[in-house]
Amino acid sequence: MWQYVFKRLLLMIPTVLGAAFVIFFMLRAMPGDVCELKLGGEGAYVDEAQIELCREQQGLNDPLVVQFTNFVGGLAVLDFGTSMWTGRKVAYEMGLRFELSLQVAIMATIVSIVIAIPLGTLSAVYQNSWIDYFVRSIAVAGIAVPSFWLGILILLALLSVSDALTGTRWTPPIDYVPLWKDPAYNLSMLIWPALATGYRYSAVATRMMRSALLEVLREDYVRTARAKGLTETLIVNRHALKNALLPVVTVIGIEFAFLMGGLVVTEQVFNLNGLGRLLVDSVTQVDYTMTQGIVMLIVLIFVFTNFLVDILYAWLDPRIRYS
Amino acid sequence: MSDVTTEQLEEIRDRPGLLSQIATFARKQPLGTGGAVVVILYVLMAIFAPYLTAFDPTANSYDSQFVAPNAQFPMGTDEWGRDILTRVLYGSRTALFVGFTCAIVGSTVGLVLGVGSAYFGGIVDLIFQRIMDVFMAFPLIIMALAIVSITQSLQVSPESSVYFVIIAITLPLIPNCARVVRSSALAIREIPYVDAARANGFSDTRIILRHMVPNVMAPYLIMITAFVGQAILLEASLSFLGLGVQDPVPAWGLMLRNAQEFIRTEPWIAIWPGVAITLGVFGFNLFGDAVRDALDPKLRSQ
Numbered sequence: 348m349w350q351y352v353f354k355r356l357l358l359m360i361p362t363v364l365g366a367a368f369v370i371f372f373m374l375r376a377m378p379g380d381v382c383e384l385k386l387g388g389e390g391a392y393v394d395e396a397q398i399e400l401c402r403e404q405q406g407l408n409d410p411l412v413v414q415f416t417n418f419v420g421g422l423a424v425l426d427f428g429t430s431m432w433t434g435r436k437v438a439y440e441m442g443l444r445f446e447l448s449l450q451v452a453i454m455a456t457i458v459s460i461v462i463a464i465p466l467g468t469l470s471a472v473y474q475n476s477w478i479d480y481f482v483r484s485i486a487v488a489g490i491a492v493p494s495f496w497l498g499i500l501i502l503l504a505l506l507s508v509s510d511a512l513t514g515t516r517w518t519p520p521i522d523y524v525p526l527w528k529d530p531a532y533n534l535s536m537l538i539w540p541a542l543a544t545g546y547r548y549s550a551v552a553t554r555m556m557r558s559a560l561l562e563v564l565r566e567d568y569v570r571t572a573r574a575k576g577l578t579e580t581l582i583v584n585r586h587a588l589k590n591a592l593l594p595v596v597t598v599i600g601i602e603f604a605f606l607m608g609g610l611v612v613t614e615q616v617f618n619l620n621g622l623g624r625l626l627v628d629s630v631t632q633v634d635y636t637m638t639q640g641i642v643m644l645i646v647l648i649f650v651f652t653n654f655l656v657d658i659l660y661a662w663l664d665p666r667i668r669y670s
Numbered sequence: 671m672s673d674v675t676t677e678q679l680e681e682i683r684d685r686p687g688l689l690s691q692i693a694t695f696a697r698k699q700p701l702g703t704g705g706a707v708v709v710i711l712y713v714l715m716a717i718f719a720p721y722l723t724a725f726d727p728t729a730n731s732y733d734s735q736f737v738a739p740n741a742q743f744p745m746g747t748d749e750w751g752r753d754i755l756t757r758v759l760y761g762s763r764t765a766l767f768v769g770f771t772c773a774i775v776g777s778t779v780g781l782v783l784g785v786g787s788a789y790f791g792g793i794v795d796l797i798f799q800r801i802m803d804v805f806m807a808f809p810l811i812i813m814a815l816a817i818v819s820i821t822q823s824l825q826v827s828p829e830s831s832v833y834f835v836i837i838a839i840t841l842p843l844i845p846n847c848a849r850v851v852r853s854s855a856l857a858i859r860e861i862p863y864v865d866a867a868r869a870n871g872f873s874d875t876r877i878i879l880r881h882m883v884p885n886v887m888a889p890y891l892i893m894i895t896a897f898v899g900q901a902i903l904l905e906a907s908l909s910f911l912g913l914g915v916q917d918p919v920p921a922w923g924l925m926l927r928n929a930q931e932f933i934r935t936e937p938w939i940a941i942w943p944g945v946a947i948t949l950g951v952f953g954f955n956l957f958g959d960a961v962r963d964a965l966d967p968k969l970r971s972q
Contacts, residue, residue: 415942428754473762480701487701487959491951496926496944503937516934597850608809612907616930627911629820631723642816648747 352658359650366646367422368641371415374635380407381431381633405431406510410616418639427640432632437640441622447523448621450533451540451613452606458545459552460599466549467556467595472583474561482553489550496608498543505539521618540617544609548602555598559591566590593663604649681863695964702960708953716762724964727760734956736936746938749928750918757895758942760920765831765950773897775860779840780847781890785882787848788855789874791866799852805845813842814904818913828916835914839904847893851886858885888965895958906947922947 382401393487406417421428427437470482476559502518509517519536526608563569564587572582611623622641673772675831696703731751739746768781785799805813858864859882866879906923915921917928922943929939948953 361800362803362807365800366807368763369808370816373820392877421841431946468791483701487950487955488952490897491903491955492948493906493910493923493944493951494925495907495923496940496947497932499940501924501941501946506934506937605809608812611811611815612910614910626815627913630913633819638816638819642703642808642812644811645812649809650807 348661351661355654355657359654362650363422363643363646364419365528366650367643369418369422370416370579370639370642370646371418372411372640375411381405381635382407384633385432388443392430393514396640410572420664422643425548427643428636430629430634430637432629432634437637440625440637441640441644444621444625446652447537447619448607448610448614448623450526451537451544451610451619452603454537454541455545455548455606456599456603458541459549459602462546462549463552463556463591463595463599467553468588469581470553470557471560471564471591472579479557482557486557487551489547489553493545495611495616497546498613501543502616519617521620523620537619537637540613540619543616544606547609548559548606551602552595552598556591559594560587563587565592593660595658596663597660600652604645604652607648609646632666673681677703694811694812695960699960699963702963705953705956705958705960712762712766712950712953713899716758716766719759719763720761723753723756725756726918727752727756736932738936746936748769748925748939749932754925754939757920758922760947761922761925761943761946762763762950763904764915764919764921764945765902765905767955768832768836768881769898769902771836772843772901772905773894775836776840776843776901777890777893778877780844780893781851781877781883781886784848784851785855785878785886788852788859789882791859795852798848802845802849805842806849808842810842810900811905811907813910814838815911815913817841819883819909826917831914831916832919835908837902838908843897843901847897850889850893852923854886854889855882858882892958892962892965895954895961899954899958900955902947902954903951934955 348548351534375555380402381406382398386398386401399408406414408416425438425443428439429435429503430437430440466482466485470479470486472480479669483596506516509515515605519539520532521536566585569582571588573579577586607622611626613619614621614623615627622644626641627642628634650655729752731747734743734747734751735745735749737743737751743753743755745758747753749758783798785794789931808816815838818834821834821837864881865875867881905914905921906926909921910927911924912927915924917924925943926940929936929943933940
């Protein structure tokens with residue numbers, strides 16, 4: 348087991364290095380740089396020497412190999428460098444927004460679990476009935492609804508409901524207050540994006556839940572339980588559900604990593620100042636260091652979640668061969 | 671061709687016709703058939719968009735800004751006075767063009783890479799797998815965002831933005847397909863007829879194209895149908911972020927982006943493009959699921 352964990356851990360290194368390589372050279376392939384945009388972005392005349400000086404200060408004139416080595420060397424000690432646009436530490440800028448994004452991601456995951464497990468179970472137990480078709484339609488619809496549109500619909504609903512109830516039109520606050528300082532305020536702001544994203548992510552988990560439970564319900568030990576005369580409820584709750592949850596846990600784990608990417612869109616709708624928003628801004632500002640930093644953070648979370656899921660899977664199901 | 675026996679003739683005659691095959695599919699896959707109907711409607715909508723409306727999707731009209739839905743404009747008009755129904759109809763052209771191109775090109779390149787990797791095996795396969803690992807470590811939208819950021823400054827006109835969006839969506843789809851195809855191709859690689867073909871002295875290209883590719887058609891088709899919906903959704907997301915299709919080209923995600931500003935006062939702008947995306951992707955996904963069930967023998971029993 349430990350050998351497997353170690354081997355799996357080592358395998359992450361080339362992946363992360365490769366990702367750093369890809370994002371680094373991809374960004375450098377684009378014409379124009381942060382200095383041109385920052386100094387001459389408004390179309391104003393700027394002295395070529397000034398742009399050159401800025402490039403020199405930002406290290407943009409160093410050979411690419413040197414820049415790349417600096418970037419990867421920094422990553423190794425979790426130093427993401429300094430933002431080319433704001434001049435502040437990338438880690439500091441990310442830290443400001445990380446809490447918000449993480450909270451939305453966790454809440455969205457909870458929303459998706461709360462939706463997926465009961466619905467998936469119902470769907471499997473009543474396979475091919477109208478309940479099954481209904482749940483499957485909801486699940487497929489969840490994948491089809493863009494979370495940004497769902498967000499807009501939620502905002503519209505909040506506007507008209509608050510108008511009808513109180514006469515004033517209420518929209519969620521947009522300035523972030525940590526959960527422990529003012530829970531009500533914090534939740535009134537973040538529950539909506541969590542719902543919009545969570546519903547979408549529940550769809551995959553619901554389908555997984557259904558097919559996993561269907562598979563387990565066909566196992567011999569379930570037949571034995573039926574032969575013993577156990578009620579169907581007991582069979583599902585006590586015997587089948589636990590074993591069916593394994594692949595669902597995997598899917599939810601992998602999705603958590605995807606959520607960080609999905610937030611890019613949701614944060615735009617709800618005007619949240621999170622990581623996704625920061626990424627879109629830094630892409631438009633040609634801020635190499637910031638873009639690299641956020642993308643690598645997302646990649647690291649993604650790769651590490653995959654690693655955890657694999658380990659958890661191997662630990663929960665000893666039949667999996669460690670190869 | 672040699673003589674055809676009576677039994678063979680009878681078999682051909684008794685083979686179910688196209689109509690009855692469709693009927694069987696519809697009975698077994700009610701959801702999939704619903705999806706197919708939506709897909710067909712969307713394709714028709716894209717083809718016949720100009721005949722379904724009297725308005726121009728891109729022409730501004732300053733005396734009809736922000737008209738609420740009425741008899742003349744069933745879905746109202748937007749901030750430039752453009753008829754929303756017309757833009758939703760024409761938007762299907764953008765969505766389907768992006769969706770089909772990305773899905774077909776992405777899966778086909780993935781098919782070739784996946785089969786090639788499985789066929790050559792050894793060090794080629796190992797390196798290939800590591801590269802795929804790297805690309806799969808980026809969430810789709812992040813990869814697409816990064817590619818869009820490179821290509822954005824190359825855009826010469828709003829119309830050309832569609833092509834850059836296609837590139838940004840197609841590239842990250844490739845490894846997804848390559849991986850799936852590779853795992854099926856690995857199994858086929860082990861079947862003796864591939865060795866037999868090689869013993870016959872056939873070239874690698876011929877073995878890959880004639881002997882291996884036809885046998886991985888099922889996962890390939892499954893990937894294509896699954897990708898169309900995904901690509902439509904990605905295009906909408908990129909356009910919504912302002913990094914995809916550019917105004918005045920009619921695109922659903924872009925319409926929602928512009929609508930955001932006005933949802934307090936003119937909520938109707940934000941409704942229909944979203945309905946169009948959701949229903950379309952819903953249809954393509956249902957159809958894709960049905961295709962998967964029909965083509966994948968492992969899942970057929972479920």
